[in-house]
Amino acid sequence: MQRAADVLIEVLKAHEIDRVFCVPGESYLNVLDALADYVGIDVVTCRHEGGAGFMAIADARLTGRAGVAMVSRGPGAMNAAIAVHTAQQDAVPLVLFVGQVERAHRHMAAFQEVDYGQVFGSMAKWVIEVNDADQLADRVASAFHYACSGTPGPVIVALPEDMLEDMVEGERGYRLPLPAAAASDSSLKQVASMIAKARRPLIIAGGLLKNEEGQRALQSAAEAFGIPVATAVRHADLLANDHPLFAGHLAYGAPAALAQAVGQADLVIAVGTRLGDVTTQGYVFPAAPHPAQPLVHVWPDASALGALRKTDAGLVADPDTFLMDLRKFAPASRDPDHEAWSRKLHQVAQSLADWHGPGDAEDGVVFSSVVQAANRLLADDAIITIDAGNFGGWVQRLLRFGGGRKMVAPSSGAMGYGVPAAVAASLRYPERQVVCFVGDGGFMMTGNELATAIQYGVNPILVISDNSAYGTIRMHQEKHFPERVSATGLRNPDFAALARDFGALGISVNDSSQVDEALRTALAARQPTVVSVRTSLQYISASATIEKLRERANSTR
Incomplete structure (x- = not known):
């Protein structure tokens, strides 16, 4: 038999979580006590719950794993809300553990009581309050699965204070395998054919490629087909900016020269980006709901494909896998039109880095x-x-x-x-x-x-x-x-x-x-x-x- 709080640590261990960010609170003292006995998880005590949440999101960006933050009930959860919103907007996996009042005091306007489902329901992928300690391992495993699968994002796990003291039989830590999503060969051949017919194809690369495999796959596919790469907002590091295929960063209010240049594309392949309003410069490129050019959109969640704009090929696929698989259908040699187009866009992107104004x-x-x-x-x-x-x-x-x-x-x-x-x-x-x-x-x-x-x-x-x-x-x-x-x-x-x-x-x-x-x-x-x-x-x-x-x-x- 072991405490529910110790079971939680076993589940974190099963998910290879080696660091959590927190502001301590009395509503989850048992978890803090359990962490004291486990040397495999580094506990970072922060000065504000918003800071803890932001640290967890940044750590997730750097590791490719879900970020984990722990905060106390009520005010602590409200302070962490900015991180929940950021994780949703940025499609970053975040599991936020929040203390909750004792189960017998729920729905009685107890001290610092909050209905987290109502508060976070529009931002989080899933909000779960675990009232039965025997279900804790299952619910936390599901929380990590929700956070990391499909469109990554935030999940809230509410932990009633007294539930964490309950005893549970056996070690219950485990993880649920994530589903694999890939494009079919027929779809890959269709995309390769569209690239071959286009004179000015463009890849728009987004944050789901922000890992070593994704960046290697992006560069390999771009080089194989000779396609320039523009990056979605805040992801300018996906391809070396001095690489001849780098076509610029589609950031807030992108310079007119860049917007005009990429707007001449006659095929857009968006990979790992939801094509939000900032990257598309106000839903102008590619336009919504009717793009001016054929659009291939690759994202691991069907709900993000084709709902806001018409796509010629909406592919539910892991972005890394899609690019690696597409590479197999590359031509024996690059199209001269593609190379000329790439040079033009790279020159525009490079020119924007010139600044000769006063210091x-x-x-x-x-x-x-x-x-x-x-x-x-x-x-x-x-x-x-x-x-x-x-x-x-x-x-x-x-x-x-x-x-x-x-x-x-x-x-x-x-x-x-x-x-x-x-x-x-x-x-x-x-x-x-x-x-x-x-x-x-x-x-x-x-x-x-x-x-x-x-x-x-x-x-x-x-x-x-x-x-x-x-x-x-x-x-x-x-x-x-x-x-x-x-x-x-x-x-x-x-x-x-x-x-x-x-x-x-x-x-x-x-x-x-x-x-x-x-x-x-x-x-x-x-x-x-x-x-x-x-x-x-x-x-x-x-x-x-x-x-x-x-x-x-x-x-x-």
């Missing part, structure tokens, strides 16, 4: 200076985490990704992701450079996880773009209500001094001439470091200044 403005450092220096100085296998915000446009445009250099960033647009993701990456790969680019707004949301990095002895570098504003919202204000600034200004602390108070290295940058030395110092320090850059608000994005935004807005009035 400084009257109100601070133009953030391009920081990103260009990072591109020169960072190792080829560096891990880059990016928070949400306009500063990210500079990172996505000027920093080279792929070829070993990873991008870990939320396509959900969730502020506060960057710092926790950097901590998770540093824990998973302590020997590699991990650099987080984050705005002042995002840092103030989850920058407290710097304490977690220090506690566990890992060394992320946090580069803060401090323009004293919620920059993205300010940009939209200037577009729609020029010169009418409302609620977007920020008064910030001295971030370098704050870092030192945490026990980290703090470096201030007030001029572009200081950037190289600051980054070199941070990279050599081998301790958690904050590089706080007084950033120009005038140069509010990689594509516009506030002055230009106002000119455009006023010209249309």
Whole structure:
């Protein structure tokens, strides 16, 4: 006989979970006690449940396994909700274990009681409350299966406090095999035929290829057919950006030159992406519901295929497997039209990385200076985490990704992701450079996880773009209500001094001439470091200044 809490640990072990992120709570004390006796699972105590959830998502991105977070009932679960939403938007497997009130107190408005099915039902793939300890192993095995199969995503497992104390007979840890999905030979031949007939085919590659096998399969298939590859939002690392078949990153507000260039495609093969509104630039390319060109869409869940836009071939298949199988039907030699088309798109993508503007403005450092220096100085296998915000446009445009250099960033647009993701990456790969680019707004949301990095002895570098504003919202204000600034200004602390108070290295940058030395110092320090850059608000994005935004807005009035 053993406690239900110990059974839970056995199930985690069966799923090869070696790390969980948590904020402790009295509602699952038995689980914490069980973890104390099991050395195979590293327990990372975080400073906020949102940070714990973001760390679990980033860890899932890096390992290919479901991320696991544990939080207490009520307020703890609500704080973790942002991670549930991000996992759903990003199609990342996440299992969130949440404490619950005692079973006898359910439906009595008990202290911190929440109906998790109602709260998370629209975001999670499955919400289950385990009231019978004898069913715990089965329900948790199902939870991991739901999280990882089909469209990956979040699952909520509610654990009543008293249930975790119940005794269960035997060791019950096991895992359910995931289903295999592959395209038929006839479908693969159809796709190969469509490629052969097209003059300007294009692959749009998405996050389900974000693993070593997926990236190898993507490059192999693209090279075999001579097809250029554009990457979905926040996945610019799927193919080395200097590879001749790299055709650009379809990020938020992609540059007009890129959008126009890829829009000339006469065949789109979307693999491992749901083709959401950001990647498709507002459902314009490929258009919904009627694309302007033939569309092959590959995703492991039938519900995502053909529901929003017409597909000429909607294939329920594992993206890695599809590309490996498609490779077998490649022609003996590349089509010259495909090669010319690939060269054209690659030239456009490369040209976007050129920036010849000023390094400084009257109100601070133009953030391009920081990103260009990072591109020169960072190792080829560096891990880059990016928070949400306009500063990210500079990172996505000027920093080279792929070829070993990873991008870990939320396509959900969730502020506060960057710092926790950097901590998770540093824990998973302590020997590699991990650099987080984050705005002042995002840092103030989850920058407290710097304490977690220090506690566990890992060394992320946090580069803060401090323009004293919620920059993205300010940009939209200037577009729609020029010169009418409302609620977007920020008064910030001295971030370098704050870092030192945490026990980290703090470096201030007030001029572009200081950037190289600051980054070199941070990279050599081998301790958690904050590089706080007084950033120009005038140069509010990689594509516009506030002055230009106002000119455009006023010209249309």
